[in-house]
Amino acid sequence: MKHxxxxxxxxAFLLVPALISLACNTLTRPPASNAPPExxxxxxxxxxxxxxxVIPDPQAGLAELSSYQATLTLAFDGTRDxxxxxxxxxxxxxxxxEPPARQWAIETSGGTSRILAEMDGMxxxxxxxxxxxxxxxxxxxxxxxxxxxxxxxxxxxxxxxAGSETVNDVAANHYTFDQLALGQQDLTxxxxxxxxxxxxxxxxxxxxxxxxxxxxxxxxxEGTLTWDYQVSDVNAPLVLTQPDDCPxxxxxxxxxxxASNVVNLGGMLAYETSSSVADVVAFYQEQLPALGWTLxxxxxxxxxxxxxxxxxxxxTRTIIISSSETSTEVRVLVxxxx
Numbered sequence: 001m002k003h004x005x006x007x008x009x010x011x012a013f014l015l016v017p018a019l020i021s022l023a024c025n026t027l028t029r030p031p032a033s034n035a036p037p038e039x040x041x042x043x044x045x046x047x048x049x050x051x052x053x054v055i056p057d058p059q060a061g062l063a064e065l066s067s068y069q070a071t072l073t074l075a076f077d078g079t080r081d082x083x084x085x086x087x088x089x090x091x092x093x094x095x096x097x098e099p100p101a102r103q104w105a106i107e108t109s110g111g112t113s114r115i116l117a118e119m120d121g122m123x124x125x126x127x128x129x130x131x132x133x134x135x136x137x138x139x140x141x142x143x144x145x146x147x148x149x150x151x152x153x154x155x156x157x158x159x160x161x162a163g164s165e166t167v168n169d170v171a172a173n174h175y176t177f178d179q180l181a182l183g184q185q186d187l188t189x190x191x192x193x194x195x196x197x198x199x200x201x202x203x204x205x206x207x208x209x210x211x212x213x214x215x216x217x218x219x220x221x222e223g224t225l226t227w228d229y230q231v232s233d234v235n236a237p238l239v240l241t242q243p244d245d246c247p248x249x250x251x252x253x254x255x256x257x258x259a260s261n262v263v264n265l266g267g268m269l270a271y272e273t274s275s276s277v278a279d280v281v282a283f284y285q286e287q288l289p290a291l292g293w294t295l296x297x298x299x300x301x302x303x304x305x306x307x308x309x310x311x312x313x314x315x316t317r318t319i320i321i322s323s324s325e326t327s328t329e330v331r332v333l334v335x336x337x338x
Contacts (some may be wrong), residue, residue, distance in 0.1 A: 049158025049181030053196070058153035061202030062231075067096040069233040072149040078223010085223070093149050094238050102144050103240045117242055118143045120249020122266050124242055132246035134266050153206050153229060156181040159194065167205050168232040171198040179210075188212040197234075205230045241314075253317070253332045254287045256280065260327075269332040277328055280321045281306050293317055311337055 062068065075088040088109040095102050101119035117124040123143055125133045137143075145151075159175035166172065172195035179190040192208035206229040213222040242248060247266035255262065259271040273280065281301055285308070289295070293310035300307040306321040320331040 046183060047180055047185055048183065049156065049160065049177050051158045051160035051175065051177070051181070053159040053161070053175050054157050055159075055194075055196070055203070056155045056157070058155055058203055058206070059148055059150040061197065061200045062095075062148070062150060063097060064200060065095075065202070066098050066235050067094075067233070067238045068231050068235070069094055069238065070149040070229070070231050072152060073226075073228045074152075075226045076223055078217075078221065078225075081220040085221075091147075091149055093147070094240050096238055096240060100144070101240045102147070104143075104147055115243040116143060116147065117240065117246075119240055119242070120252070121264075122242075122247075122249040124246045126243040126246065132243055134242075134247050136250070136266075149229060150203060153203070153227065154182050154208070156192075156194070157183065162193070164198070165195065167195045168230060168234075170204045170231075170234060172196055172204045173198060184210075184212075184216070187216050202231065203229070248315070248334045248336065251332050251334050253334075254283075254291075256283060256330070259330075267334050271330055272327040273330060275328055277301070277304065277306050277321050277323050280328055280330055281308065284308060284319050288317070313337075 070091075070093045072091045072093075073088060074090075077086050079085055086109075090107050092105045093102060094104075099119075102117065103119070104114075104116040106114045106116065113128055115124070115126045118137055121137055123135055123137050156175075156177050158181045159177040162174040162176045164171070164173050175194050175196065177190075177192045177194070179185060179188045181192075182188070182190055184190060189211040190208060192206070194203055194207075195205040196202070197204050206227065208227040209224060210216075210226075211224045214220060217223070217225070249266060250264050251267065251269035253269055255269070255271055256273040256275050258273055258275070260273070262271040263269070275283070278301075281299065285295075285299075288310050291312075293312045296309045296311055296316075299309075304323045306319070308319040308321075310317045310319075314337050316335050316337045318333040318335070320333070322329050
């Protein structure tokens with residue numbers, strides 16, 4: 001979003017050890033040719049907050065939780081190119097780390113809504129009443145990294161102690177800070193509070209109000225931006241589901257040892273084997289009950305084909321087996337139980 005163009009570089013700015021130590025540093029550039037290395041000295045003159053708390057990474061501690069819910073509301077009230085501009089955007093994220101999965105509900109003041117999810121090897125997106133979009137998770141750009149809500153927060157250097165409280169059923173230490181702790185001296189007028197879990201060290205709550213002009217928000221913008229971030233339901237059982245009308249994720253099902261030409265898509269696993277139809281049926285009749293799946297009805301089995309149906313919770317697993325001249329084809333389909 002355009003209004004973060006000035007913020008993200010400042011987050012990186014806070015992470016530079018030179019600024020935290022308020023020291024002068026010497027940086028060495030590799031020579032472009034055989035010339036000797038060129039050294040430059042950068043003098044820093046930044047005053048940080050007066051307190052003892054330093055949190056360079058607002059995501060710290062979250063990975064150690066088995067599950068949690070995070071909410072973030074951003075609201076802007078100001079002008080763009082001299083015209084009034086007011087908007088808000090809210091995020092609700094359900095997160096489990098065992099197994100890893102995320103689900104986001106995003107709403108804007110303009111009335112638009114989006115449901116995003118990343119689970120079972122698939123990423124999902126559903127905008128309003130539009131059809132669901134599903135793709136395998138991108139290893140280079142996963143949603144989990146881009147939309148971890150704590151990453152929207154700015155780290156602090158020098159927040160002041162303000163006692164201890166219980167927030168969202170979590171014992172926490174309370175701190176206050178201003179623009180100095182954000183590394184934004186002479187750039188913004190900011191006031192903030194945050195609560196850090198006494199056990200685990202993660203941020204339980206973070207509220208911030210920042211007043212600034214175009215030098216901070218970007219060309220033509222001036223006003224006040226607020227953040228309200230909270231973590232709740234820590235280590236509580238959370239149920240994450242794909243958005244409506246979306247296929248289920250990659251199928252996690254056992255395959256025969258000689259499986260070949262394996263294709264795993266959303267809701268379907270297909271492969272070929274040299275085993276007979278009877279042997280494939282016996283394999284799944286042994287494997288699936290041991291994994292918690294319950295057989296539904298009598299399997300339909302012939303010498304050339306077989307159909308088996310199993311359920312577990314809200315999922316139905318259907319195994320379709322058919323023989324050809326050269327191999328036996330197996331398809332494992334997973335769907336939502338009606």
